[in-house]
Amino acid sequence: MKNKVILLQLEGSCMTSTLHGFGQKKIFNTQERCNSQLMQSAMGILNSGDEVGYHLHPTIEKFYYFENGNTIFTIDGYSFSLASGTFNKVRANTFHSMQISENTRFIFRGTAL
Numbered sequence: 001m002k003n004k005v006i007l008l009q010l011e012g013s014c015m016t017s018t019l020h021g022f023g024q025k026k027i028f029n030t031q032e033r034c035n036s037q038l039m040q041s042a043m044g045i046l047n048s049g050d051e052v053g054y055h056l057h058p059t060i061e062k063f064y065y066f067e068n069g070n071t072i073f074t075i076d077g078y079s080f081s082l083a084s085g086t087f088n089k090v091r092a093n094t095f096h097s098m099q100i101s102e103n104t105r106f107i108f109r110g111t112a113l
Contacts, residue, residue, distance in 0.1 A: 014026070015045070018044065020052045020053070020055075022046070022047075022050050023044060023045060023046040023047070023050055023052075024044070024045045025042040025043060025044045025045070026042055026043045027040060027041075027042045028041045028042055028043070029041045031112070037111050037112045037113075038109065038110075038111055038112075039060055039110040039111060039112050040108075040109070040110050041107070041108070041109040041110075042107070042108060042109075043105065043106070043107055043108075044104075044105070044106050044107075044108055045103075045104070045105050046069075046071075046098070046100045046103070046104050046106075047100060047103050047104075048100055048101060048102050048103050049100065050098075050099075050100040051097070051098065051099050051100070052097055052098040053097055054074070054095050054096070054097040055095065055096070055097070056092075056093055056094055056095045056096065057090075057092060057093075057110065058092060058093050059092055059093075059112055059113050060092055060110045060111065060112055060113070061089065061090065061091055061092050061110070061111050061113065062089070062090040062096075062108060062109070062110050062111075063087070063088075063089050063090075063108060063109045063110075063111070064082075064087065064088050064089075064090075064106050064107070064108045065086070065087045065106060065107045065108075066082050066083065066084060066085070066086045066087075066104065066105075066106045067084060067105045067106060067107065068084045068103075068104065068105050069083070069084070069100065069102045069103050069104025069105060069106075070082070070083050070100075070101045070102035070104065071083075071098050071099065071100055071101065071102075071104050071106075072098070072099040072101060073088060073096065073097075073098050074096060074097045074098075074099075075088075075090060075094060075095070075096045076094055076095055076096075077095075092113050
């Protein structure tokens with residue numbers, strides 16, 4: 001059964017800073033831990049007024065599920081208001097940004113192509 005099942009104990013896992021310079025995330029899993037196309041899965045927390053600037057990931061698709069809060073999510077110049085219960089996908093090599101208008105918690109996953 002080796003390498004067929006991966007169980008991780010996340011209790012006590014620490015929050016860490018995001019690469020975007022603000023906000024926090026708790027990493028659930030990484031490519032190294034699960035030996036798959038999954039680059040990272042995590043819970044993110046951003047505060048009202050935070051902004052994740054316009055950027056892209058050339059070889060990674062991102063999937064987001066917003067648990068609470070309110071975010072203006074811009075994808076290739078089109079802006080969407082995302083609230084609790086919203087799911088969205090950002091294709092690889094697609095510019096996107098987030099403007100946080102209310103404290104927001106979300107689950108996200110990045111998958112390599």
